[in-house]
Amino acid sequence: MTFLVGNGSGFSGDRVDAPVPVVRSLVARGLPAALFFETLGERTVALAQLERRRDPEAGYEPMLERLLEPILLDCHRHRIPILGNFGAANPPAAARLIARLAARLGLPGLRVAIVEGDDVMGRIALDQLPVHEADGSLDMRTARLIAANAYIGAEPLAAALAAGADVVVAGRTSDPALAIAPLMHHFGWGPDDWQALAIGAACGHLLECGSQVTGGVFWDPGFKDIPDPANIGFPIAEVTAEGGLTITKPEGTGGIVDLRTVKEQLLYELHDPARYITPDVVLDITGCHLEQAGPDRVAVHGLRGHARPETLKVTACFEGSWLGEGEVSVAGxxxxxxxxxxxxxxxxxxxxxxxxxxxxxxxxxxxxxxxxxxxxxxxxxxxxxxxxxxxxxxxxxxxxxxxxxxxxxxxxxxxxxxxGTGGARWRVTPRILTRSYLVLRERVPTRFTLHSAAELA
Incomplete structure (x- = not known):
């Protein structure tokens, strides 16, 4: 049986109408499916923590209601679970917003899981952890800590789905974990099934940035053209129990899925093709080959998985300096x-x-x-x-x-x-410094709680 994984966003601030054609396609195909939203960058959680300081009910993805309102009813009716790290710094508040939305849409029985444990601020002494090699030269002696979050894996998300969650709200997860979790749940993959988890990690990696794999960023007019870029479709992966992985997109949308777009996204942020490290598995793409399996369909073969690392990455964000920008124009x-x-x-x-x-x-x-x-x-x-x-x-x-x-x-x-000088403006914004550490995974326990929308609202 084929399982479909759709992506509804690739970053905070992505197009709010992008999930609609993805969900329509998932519903029309009638196969078991899940939809995930990836909305966090390295600094997004820190900005969310600052928002939470100002308002205890803030600190999650600001476009969350706009993203979910058009698709929540259809996803619930057709048993398509939704997963997202859109909880950012405040997953419980995000869950309460989803509960209020569900009540307004007539879904008081919607089951919302809150996954927590990624926020390690105050729980782990960062100065006792090894610093990620790329960040060793940063001078953090006077920096004030804003946030410290571990990149957690798919297991607590998959457990929440197994408990019956319709929506899984998380904070800082690894990006691939959002796709691995529904695949683990559906196919019954174990946490040490490295070959299967490698398929899931590649699936999540290819989909995590939304339209980047369907022509966004790839697009270079006159050199690498794509059709209908204003209507670019967000990606869908087809995964089989035998290890098949095919990337496609909804019919009737713009953009393109071909060998070039998939190659570019496959290599994105991949420092070592033999060791793409995620919390769940180490992915090896050195034997990977791609096949154009039809229009807007690319099959991915030859992936390999190795045992997951003993450590998790913790990204800490600190108050930095201030950035001021003043602009003015001249013409003629x-x-x-x-x-x-x-x-x-x-x-x-x-x-x-x-x-x-x-x-x-x-x-x-x-x-x-x-x-x-x-x-x-x-x-x-x-x-x-x-x-x-x-x-x-x-x-x-x-x-x-x-x-x-x-x-x-x-x-x-x-x-x-x-x-002839005009159009002046200025602004001042805070700068955020980030530094990554490595922590033993047993020091980052995770958990989930399951609630009905009626209980949370």
Missing amino acids: PNALARARATADVLLRRLEMRGLPVRARADLIGLASVLDSDAGTLWRGYDGPEPPELRIRLAAEGPDRDAVDQAAREALAMLCCGTA
Whole structure:
């Protein structure tokens, strides 16, 4: 029997209408299925923790109601469980929101599971843990901890499904775990069935970023075209008990699933193709080969699994410095000279005022992403005269007021700057530093609780 796994989002802020055609396709095919939402990035939990500090009922995916409202009724009617790490820093509050939504939709008996245990802040002394090799050079001596979350695996999610959950709300899980869990539950995979779990990990890895495997990010007009990009479809995986894995998407949606899109996503964030480490299994794709099995259908073969690691990754987020950004535009004849002069004046102003910030200026549209802090590219540019430019002043430092004052200098250019200057704005945002540690998995116990929507509402 084939089991379908659909994806409804690849990050926090993804398209809220994306899950609808996925669910329609799952329902139309009539096969056992599950739908998962992946909404967390490295810093998303920290931002959610800050929201929870301001409001005890906040701290979960802000678009959660918009994501679930159009599909919750159909998923419940057709026995399609929903899983998501959309609980972020506050899974219980997310579950209560889902319960209120269920009550409004006439589903008071909806069963919601809350998975907890990933939040290890205050439970584990980070300074006693080994630091992930990539983060060893970061200076964290004065940093204040915001959040510390372990990447937990699929077992508590699968257990929640086995207990009858219609919706599983979690915080920080590994991305593949969201797909592995319903497959474990449906096929009865054991936690040490490495070959089967490898199929699940590859399934989750290919689907976790939503439309990246169906043409998003892949799309490069004129070189790598995709049809109907405004209506790009989110992916669906077909998994069989024999180890078959095929990636596809809903009929009638845009985008494309072919060997190129699947290859790009398969290699995404894969530092070692022989050892893609997840909490549930170590995936080896060195023997993998792909087959175009039809239009918008790619079969994945040759995956191998090895025993899971003894440790879990814990990502800790700390309060960093402040980032200030001030922007202003120039347009028309001689725009380049005016933009250069404006940028130089802005940097000079920060020196004159003695503001304790580190700053740089960029000419957006000419040189910004690839330039150095010294502005080497825009200072040395000798190409065609651009019709307009956007000047961006960025300032960073530990003192919010100093950073704010630096960013505000862009506003003064409306009256103190060159001719034809306009469209000024500024803002100040906190910066978050992340550092990853390794902890023995037995030190991160997980659990789930199961509730009816009526009990939670």
